[in-house]
Amino acid sequence: MFMEHLSNGIALGSIxxxxxxxxxxVYGIIRLINFAHGDVYMIGAFLTYTGLTLFNxxxxxxxxxxxxxxxxxxxxxxxxxYSPVFKAPKINLFLSAVGMGIFLENFAMLIWGPExxxxxxxxxxxxxxxxxxxxxxxxxxxxxxxxxxVAILTYIVQYTRIGRAMRCVSQDMDVSRLMGINTNxxxxxxxxxxxxxxxxxxxLVAIYYKAAYPMMGYVPGLKAFIAAVIGxxxxxxxxxxxxxxxxxxxxxxxGYISSGYRDAIAxxxxxxxxxxKPEGLLGKGIKEKV
Amino acid sequence: MRILxxxxxxxxxxxxxxxxxxxxHIDKGEIVSLIGPNGAGKTTFFNAITGIxxxxxxxxxxxxxxxxxxxxxxxxxxxxGRTFQNIRLxxxxxxxxxxxxxxxxxxxxxxxxxxxxxxxxxxxxxEVEEKVMDILEFLxxxxxKDEIAVSLPYGYQRRVEVxxxxxxxxxxxxxxxxxxxxxxGEKVEMTNLIKKIRDRGNTILVIEHDMKLVMxxxxxxxxxxxxxxxxxxxxxxxxxxxxxxxxxxxxxxxK
Amino acid sequence: MGxxxxxxxxxxxxxxxxxxxxxxxxxxFDLGTKKFMNLNNKNRKFAGLGFLVLGALLPLILxxxxxxxxxxxxxxxxIVLALSLNFVLGFAGQLxxxxxxxxxxxxxxxxxxxVTYNVPFWIALVCSGLVSAIFGLLLxxxxxxxxxxxxxxxxxxxxxxxxxxxxNWASFTRGPAGxxxxxxxxxxxxxxxxxxxxxxxxxxxxxxxIFISYRLLNSxxxxxxxxxxxxxxxxxxxxxxPTFLKILAFVLGAAIAGLAGGVFASFIHYVNPDxxxxxxxxxxxxxxxxxxxxxxxxIIVGATILTILPEALRGISTYRYAIYGILLVMxxxxxxxxxxxxxxxxxxxxxxxxxx
Numbered sequence: 001m002f003m004e005h006l007s008n009g010i011a012l013g014s015i016x017x018x019x020x021x022x023x024x025x026v027y028g029i030i031r032l033i034n035f036a037h038g039d040v041y042m043i044g045a046f047l048t049y050t051g052l053t054l055f056n057x058x059x060x061x062x063x064x065x066x067x068x069x070x071x072x073x074x075x076x077x078x079x080x081x082y083s084p085v086f087k088a089p090k091i092n093l094f095l096s097a098v099g100m101g102i103f104l105e106n107f108a109m110l111i112w113g114p115e116x117x118x119x120x121x122x123x124x125x126x127x128x129x130x131x132x133x134x135x136x137x138x139x140x141x142x143x144x145x146x147x148x149x150v151a152i153l154t155y156i157v158q159y160t161r162i163g164r165a166m167r168c169v170s171q172d173m174d175v176s177r178l179m180g181i182n183t184n185x186x187x188x189x190x191x192x193x194x195x196x197x198x199x200x201x202x203x204l205v206a207i208y209y210k211a212a213y214p215m216m217g218y219v220p221g222l223k224a225f226i227a228a229v230i231g232x233x234x235x236x237x238x239x240x241x242x243x244x245x246x247x248x249x250x251x252x253x254x255g256y257i258s259s260g261y262r263d264a265i266a267x268x269x270x271x272x273x274x275x276x277k278p279e280g281l282l283g284k285g286i287k288e289k290v
Numbered sequence: 291m292r293i294l295x296x297x298x299x300x301x302x303x304x305x306x307x308x309x310x311x312x313x314x315h316i317d318k319g320e321i322v323s324l325i326g327p328n329g330a331g332k333t334t335f336f337n338a339i340t341g342i343x344x345x346x347x348x349x350x351x352x353x354x355x356x357x358x359x360x361x362x363x364x365x366x367x368x369x370x371g372r373t374f375q376n377i378r379l380x381x382x383x384x385x386x387x388x389x390x391x392x393x394x395x396x397x398x399x400x401x402x403x404x405x406x407x408x409x410x411x412x413x414x415x416x417e418v419e420e421k422v423m424d425i426l427e428f429l430x431x432x433x434x435k436d437e438i439a440v441s442l443p444y445g446y447q448r449r450v451e452v453x454x455x456x457x458x459x460x461x462x463x464x465x466x467x468x469x470x471x472x473x474x475g476e477k478v479e480m481t482n483l484i485k486k487i488r489d490r491g492n493t494i495l496v497i498e499h500d501m502k503l504v505m506x507x508x509x510x511x512x513x514x515x516x517x518x519x520x521x522x523x524x525x526x527x528x529x530x531x532x533x534x535x536x537x538x539x540x541x542x543x544x545k
Numbered sequence: 546m547g548x549x550x551x552x553x554x555x556x557x558x559x560x561x562x563x564x565x566x567x568x569x570x571x572x573x574f575d576l577g578t579k580k581f582m583n584l585n586n587k588n589r590k591f592a593g594l595g596f597l598v599l600g601a602l603l604p605l606i607l608x609x610x611x612x613x614x615x616x617x618x619x620x621x622x623x624i625v626l627a628l629s630l631n632f633v634l635g636f637a638g639q640l641x642x643x644x645x646x647x648x649x650x651x652x653x654x655x656x657x658x659x660v661t662y663n664v665p666f667w668i669a670l671v672c673s674g675l676v677s678a679i680f681g682l683l684l685x686x687x688x689x690x691x692x693x694x695x696x697x698x699x700x701x702x703x704x705x706x707x708x709x710x711x712x713n714w715a716s717f718t719r720g721p722a723g724x725x726x727x728x729x730x731x732x733x734x735x736x737x738x739x740x741x742x743x744x745x746x747x748x749x750x751x752x753x754x755i756f757i758s759y760r761l762l763n764s765x766x767x768x769x770x771x772x773x774x775x776x777x778x779x780x781x782x783x784x785x786x787p788t789f790l791k792i793l794a795f796v797l798g799a800a801i802a803g804l805a806g807g808v809f810a811s812f813i814h815y816v817n818p819d820x821x822x823x824x825x826x827x828x829x830x831x832x833x834x835x836x837x838x839x840x841x842x843x844i845i846v847g848a849t850i851l852t853i854l855p856e857a858l859r860g861i862s863t864y865r866y867a868i869y870g871i872l873l874v875m876x877x878x879x880x881x882x883x884x885x886x887x888x889x890x891x892x893x894x895x896x897x898x899x900x901x
Contacts, residue, residue, distance in 0.1 A: 031694075033694045033697070033698065081874045081878075084878040085877050085878060085881065088877070088881050089881070090693060090694075091640055091834070091838075092834075092877045092881045093877070094640070094694070094697065095830065095831070095834055095873055095877055096873070096874050096877040096878070098827055098830075098873060099831075099869075099870045099871070099872070099873025099874040099876075099877070100870065100874055101870070102824075102827065102866055102867075102869055102870035102873065103867055103869075103870025103871055103874065104870070105866070105870075106864075106865075106866040106867035106869075106870060107552075107556070107867055109863070109867075110548075110552045110556075110863060110864065110867060111548070111549055111552055218823075222698070222701065222702075222705075225698060226698070226702075229695070229698070258713070260709065260712065260713035261709055261713060263705065263709060264705065264706045264709045264710075266702075267701075267702030267703070267705055267706050268702075268706070270698070270699065270702050271687070271688075271699055271702055271703070274691055274695055274699055275687050275690075361781070361786070362778075362781040362782055363781045363782075363783075363784050363785055363786050363787075366781075366782055366783060366784035367784045371782075372782050374778075374779065374782070378776050378778060378779035378782075379776075379779070380771065380772050380775035380776055380779065380780075381775050381776070382771060382774075382775055382839075382887060382888065382891075383768075383771065383772070383775065384891070387768060387771075390768055391768050391769065391772045391780070391783050391785070392783050392784075393765075394765060394768065394769050394772075394783055394784055394785050395783065395784025395785070396784075397765050399764070399765055399766070400766075401761075401766060401793060401797070404760055404761055404764040404765070404766050404767075405756075405757050405760050405761070407760065411764070414765070415764075415765070418765070438888075438891065454783065455782075458783060458784055
């Protein structure tokens with residue numbers, strides 16, 4: 001039983017990690033808890049669903065279609081809902097994100113209907129026994145996809161010109177602008193990249209549970225944020241670590257303590273972490289200088 | 291009367307010694323300045339003597355009592371009022387309200403009294419208003435009492451900050467770089483203002499870069515460099531002190 | 546998926562209407578505020594009294610319109626809730642996104658006490674306020690050290706945990722099925738079960754909340770709170786203990802939300818965990834922001850508009866919350882200071898310089 005919870009937790013954790021990376025990247029650049037991120041994840045899942053059912057795409061193509069579509073959504077949101085309020089007090093930006101989240105959830109209800117859509121079976125699920133650990137194909141695919149996507153992301157952030165610019169902007173937006181970086185472009189690029197990862201996570205979840213529904217992003221969105229906080233917000237490896245910790249503890253908690261409180265586990269971890277170590281596991285503290 | 295006496299203050303952060311064995315005192319009615327180049331440890335020293343930091347070594351007595359590590363609001367309550375080098379006024383409040391906030395720690399009405407508007411509260415509010423109006427009058431701010439404080443010209447904003455610090459009824463007023471960002475006319479006004487406040491019986495500690503301002507107002511000056519006190523004395527003594535000139539202008543500056 | 550063009554067309558249409566509505570309302574409220582600020586003190590009091598009388602007479606005016614009266618009751622509940630959140634957000638400047646938790650605690654306290662333990666309504670209502678206040682204290686102590694975003698997410702966390710407890714602790718809360726049969730209050734032997742009766746109970750509660758808000762605003766504690774909101778570091782240097790004041794605001798807001806919850810439970814005679822979701826917290830927050838953070842008349846306006854609007858949108862109920870979302874985003878862009886902003890009430894002070 002323990003091993004089953006563990007492998008389930010790791011699969012779940014990779015999904016949280018993918019979502020959390022998008023969160024953490026956006027936070028790193030514009031210090032916004034992007035409340036709509038979880039809903040972009042949902043939009044991604046629905047776009048893939050549409051690709052599969054309406055356009056009869058093969059799964060790999062539909063997956064990319066979902067990611068690309070969600071990326072466009074992410075950029076559009078940043079452009080129309082966030083960038084006009086960048087300069088306003090923080091609460092305005094935050095509420096704009098909250099409003100955007102509510103809009104996306106209800107937009108999805110209008111387009112795809114409020115009921116749960118059963119996601120087509122795209123993968124022939126088999127159970128393997130490996131050194132006494134039982135895992136299934138979907139779990140392996142989730143883990144594999146996550147690793148590949150994170151590797152690509154790490155390459156972009158660490159070794160490309162635009163990645164370097166992203167790191168600059170996240171340290172100091174004003175100075176970056178003075179150094180000739182087109183910060184607007186970087187902000188949109190970050191939103192696009194983060195949304196694509198979110199969409200990948202959403203699609204993987206939809207495949208895993210064979211379901212997509214308009215509210216599917218709300219709770220994972222919050223949990224991804226928590227994962228990002230646990231790992232230290234703004235840190236990509238931190239988001240990975242946070243995601244895995246969350247997935248595993250949630251899976252074990254639901255298995256051994258109570259499944260009714262499954263969603264509470266994340267919040268309890270969050271509260272404990274924020275009270276004990278507010279800067280997160282891998283984060284750096286920011287203190288106001290007087 | 292001795293307001294504050296610090297003996298052998300040392301402040302270490304890990305391996306770094308920010309303040310090293312510094313003695314310091316200030317008597318009632320004095321204007322004492324603490325000067326030194328950037329990074330000399332002025333602010334750290336100030337934080338150590340007021341209890342924001344606990345000194346690694348040394349002891350501080352304020353009004354004869356030992357200073358313990360405390361929160362900023364406890365320090366204000368104890369009797370040390372301060373201004374900030376980068377002005378920090380309450381941005382949504384009028385001048386009057388800003389200064390009234392200074393009286394917070396000298397009043398005590400609670401939530402119930404507030405809601406019921408008890409006689410005690412009415413009396414207290416009246417006293418607050420009188421005291422605050424008195425301070426505003428003294429600092430020539432009465433005319434602009436209903437303006438939003440941050441909409442005033444820079445020099446007046448500083449004045450409101452000073453008024454706010456005075457409203458906390460301090461035994462010692464700390465002015466943290468009061469002339470920062472001011473033009474020469476405003477600096478002259480500031481100099482006169484500081485003297486005027488002292489003449490009202492206040493004790494003032496000034497942390498400042500601007501030599502001219504410091505020389506004009508101080509009864510005594512202490513100079514810090516790399517956490518060490520390198521000189522202490524009357525303004526003209528400091529002015530001609532070789533080590534001070536060296537610290538400020540570099541080796542070549544000392545003839 | 547087939548209806549996509551129709552949906553998009555509708556959304557664009559509604560957005561346009563919404564935009565115009567915001568612009569027109571802004572103009573109206575700007576004008577009204579200006580007119581009001583030009584009145585002398587005596588006339589201002591007159592105007593205030595006029596609104597008070599109008600509020601008291603409203604049930605007589607609407608006597609034959611049950612639907613409108615019921616909506617008015619809801620408006621009052623939300624006025625109380627939004628003003629209670631304003632203690633936390635407007636006075637202390639703390640972004641609490643779990644305010645529905647206190648509303649829930651209040652509602653469940655009244656529900657459980659009256660239904661399970663047969664406690665008279667009025668005693669149960671007082672308990673609702675007290676229990677919510679205690680919750681506010683318990684949640685406030687650990688969370689209010691956190692700032693901004695972290696506080697927001699932690700308060701969401703607490704309210705979600707509470708909702709899960711309400712769902713899972715079935716032996717006490719009856720779980721997802723909720724608690725039906727919550728009795729109406731009795732006063733001097735008469736049972737108050739009509740909308741009019743509830744209207745007056747809530748009217749008194751609303752007046753009380755407005756009264757407390759104003760008393761606080763013009764007091765030592767109120768100034769302390771606003772100081773903490775404007776600049777916590779400077780406030781501390783003025784001898785203010787910010788944590789104490791934040792907790793005070795949190796507890797006061799929680800207690801009043803709890804009272805609103807208690808009356809609400811009795812009004813609809815039935816509570817279940819779905820009444821108190823995160824969305825409910827967002828609704829309260831939106832009311833405060835739409836009206837103007839910290840501005841008491843603004844919040845009354847915000848609560849009124851946002852309670853009536855969804856009712857008015859019943860005809861296009863599928864679009865209701867999508868429009869709500871657009872409204873929130875649009876407000877932030879077009880009129881971030883709210884309909885009747887705090888600064889316009891201070892005699893049109895120059896633009897506030899915000900530190901964020």
